[in-house]
Amino acid sequence: MDVPHSPFRVFVVEDDVSDARILAQLLREDGYDVEVAFDGASAVSRLAQAPTPDVLIVDYKLPHVDGLAIASFARSRDAAVEVVVVTGYPDIVERVAVQAGGPLRAVLTKPLIYADLTAQLECARAARAVAKT
C-alpha cells in the first residue's frame, strides 16, 4: 500500500500464536503497521510504553488480563484509541462492554471474516484522522 498518510498502528492481542501471526501478516501486506501480543500481561506492558497504537484488536478471553481490561488500560493512555474485539463470545462481550471504559468500534465474531475487519479498520482510521485534527 502506498500510504499518503502517516502509518496506521494496529496492535493485535490474540493468544493463539499461529492465528495471531497469520492475521498480522495479512494486515502488514495490506499496509498496516502491526504489533502482536499473545497474552494480556504482555499486552499491558507493551501499552505502558509509547507510542500508543491507533487501533487495538483484542480477543476477549486471554490469559492474565481480558481484552476489555486491556482496552480500558489503553484508554488511560489515549482516550481516543479505537477498539475492535474479536471473540467467540460476542454475547458476553456485548453484555460487559462497559468494562472497556469507552465505546467499542466493533465486536466481531470468530471465525473472523478478514474483509469485515479491514472495513472496521478503515472506519477507525477515518475516526482517528478526525480526532487528531
Added chain:
Amino acid sequence: MESSPESLFAELKRYVRFGPADSAALAAFSQVVAPHFGRIAVAFYERAREHDDAHRVFRDEAQIARLEGALIAWMKRLFAGPHDDSYFLERAKIGRVHVRIGLPQRYMVTGMSFMREAFDGLADDLPEPERGVTRLAISRAVDLDLAIMLETYRDDLLEQLQRPAREERERLLSQLAQSEHRYANAVELAHVLVVGVDAEARITLFNRAAEQLTGLSREGALGLPMVDALLPEDLRADEGARLRDVAAGRVPPPEDWEVLVETRSDRPRLVQWRLTYAPSTNDTGVVLFAIGQDVSDERALAERTLRSEKLAAVGTLAAGLAHEIRNPLNGALLHVTFLERALRRSGADADSQDAVKLVGGEIRRLSALVKDFLVFARPNPPERRPSSLNAVCLKVLSVVKADAAIGNVRVEPDLAAVDPIAHVDPEKIEQALLNLMRNAIDAVASTGGGRVVLRTRRQPRMAVIEVEDEGPGLPGPDAPIFDAFYSTKPHGTGLGLAIVHRVITDHNGTIDVESRPGRTVFRVTLKRVTESDDGRPM
C-alpha cells in the same frame, strides 16, 4: 293405654263406687256449698303459696286470680255434674296441665285433701242421713278426680319422657336420609371418578365424572366388567384377572393402580385409581370402590419439564462446544484467507483457487450454523416491553432489502393503519421475522423472482404478523418445518424456523402456516397490549 276414655272412666267410677245417687247428692248439696267457692279458692291458693317451692309455679296476682277462677269452675262442675265423658275429659285436661307446669304429684293429693276437708266441714251442718250420703258422695267424687288426674298424669308423663327418645329417633332418621343424600351427591358430583364393583368386578356404581371421562352412560356401564368397560383392549386380560382377584378378596388391593382408560372422543387417558376393598353384607353389592383421578395432563407436564430440563442441560453442553468450535474455525478461516491471497498472487490455476474458496465458504457455513445453534440452544429469556410491531417490521424490511434485490424479489410492507403494540422483546421478534423473511425471499428468488409481503394486522385482543410469499410452497403439510435441523435449502442450517418457533412460543404467541404453490403465508399471532391493560402505555 289402649282402653278408650269411656271404659277407663267407667272402670274408675265402678272402682270408687261412684253412681247416679252420688251425682244427685252432690247436686243437692251444690246450693249449700256454692256460696263458699270463692272463699275456698282463696284459702286453697294461700295454702299453696305457703310452700317453699311455690315461687316456681306462681308468678303474680293476676295468675292467682285466674287460677282461683279455674278452681271455682272446677268446684261448680264437681257438684253440678253431669259426671259424664265430657267431665272425664275436662278432669283429664287439668291433670295434663299439671304435668306441663311440672307440679309434683304429691301436691295434687294434698290439694285434693284440702278440698275434701273444706267440703266435709260444710256437710257437717247437714242433718242425717243427708250428711252421711253427701260426705260419701264428696269423698267418691274427689277420689274419682284424683284418680283421673293421676291416670292422665301418668300418661302425659310417659309421653313426656318418651318424647325426647322419639324426637331423637326422628332426628337420626332425617340425618341418615340427609347423609345418604349427601353421600350420593358427593359421589355423584365429585371431580374424581368413582366406580364401584361387585365381587365379580362388575360395575355397580358409576358416577358422573366417570361418565364424562369415558363417554359411557351409567346405564351402559352398570353390570359390565369394569376392565372390559374402561380399559383398552390390550390391557384387559392382565388387568382383568388382577381386578377380579381383588374384588373377590383373594388379594389385597394394590397401593394404587395406574392404567390407561379409553375415552370415546379422545386418546386414552392415564387414570390413577385408589382401590378400597369394603365388602358389605347388605344392599348394593359394592365390594370394591375405585376412586380415580385423570393424571394424564400432570404426567405430560412432568415429562415436558423433564425433557426441557434435559434439553437445557444438553443445550448448555452443546453451547460450550459450539463456542469452542469458533476458535479453530477462526484459525482455519484466517489461513484460508491467507492461502487464497497467496494462490492468486502466485497465479495458481482457477481450480486451486476455487478449491480454497470452497473451503472458506464451508467454514463460513459452519460458522452460521454455530451462530444459529447458539441462539437455539441457549435462548436467553425475552426482555419484554411494549413494542411497536410496525416499527419492528420496518427495521426487518430495511435489513432484508439488499438481499431481496439480489434475488429479484420485491418486498412490500402492508402495515396496520393503527400500530399494534405488543409486550414483547423487539430484538427477538425482529430475529424471528428476519428468519421468516429470509426464507420467503429465498423461496421466491428460487423461482426467478416475485413478491414478498410483510403484513401487520390489529385484531380485538391480538396482533397478527404475516409473511406471505409467491414461492413454490412447502414440501407438504406434514413436513416437520419447525423441527431443528430440518432444511430444504442446500446451505440452510435447519435452525431458522426452529428459532422462530421458539421465539414466538416464548412470547406465548402462536405461529401457523398455510401453503400451496404460489402462495405461502406464515402467520404469527401475539397478544396485543389493549387499552384496558393497566399500567402499560399504548
